[in-house]
Amino acid sequence: xxxxxxxxxxxLAQQFGFNGxxxxxxxxxxxxxxxxxxxxxxxxxxxxxxxxxxxxxxxSGADGSLGxxxxxxxxxDYSHFYNISVKNTGGTTWRGTLIDTVTRKSDVIGx
Numbered sequence: 756x757x758x759x760x761x762x763x764x765x766x767l768a769q770q771f772g773f774n775g776x777x778x779x780x781x782x783x784x785x786x787x788x789x790x791x792x793x794x795x796x797x798x799x800x801x802x803x804x805x806x807x808x809x810x811x812x813x814x815s816g817a818d819g820s821l822g823x824x825x826x827x828x829x830x831x832d833y834s835h836f837y838n839i840s841v842k843n844t845g846g847t848t849w850r851g852t853l854i855d856t857v858t859r860k861s862d863v864i865g866x
Contacts, residue, residue, distance in 0.1 A: 761794075777804070
């Protein structure tokens with residue numbers, strides 16, 4: 756995210772499929788600084804009809820479509836590289852995790 760403006764309105768996204776069905780997105784969005792610290796917004800969305808979750812970071816719908824989205828704001832460092840891991844934790848449950856590749860700190864975006 757180095758060089759990204761610290762404002763809303765940008766989405767550095769990656770699209771993926773769930774074993775050949777419909778689509779999901781994950782990505783990072785810059786945000787305005789808060790308390791003089793850099794804010795990293797991470798998103799994890801499924802556009803599959805019937806997707807449900809009870810995770811604390813979710814809201815219904817994905818960009819006005821079917822599915823769910825989970826999002827997380829953390830204080831981060833725009834000079835660091837971030838990975839977002841999407842892993843199946845069993846059955847039809849998938850977990851999106853934000854990983855700072857410098858500090859190795861990880862935060863669950865949603866499940």
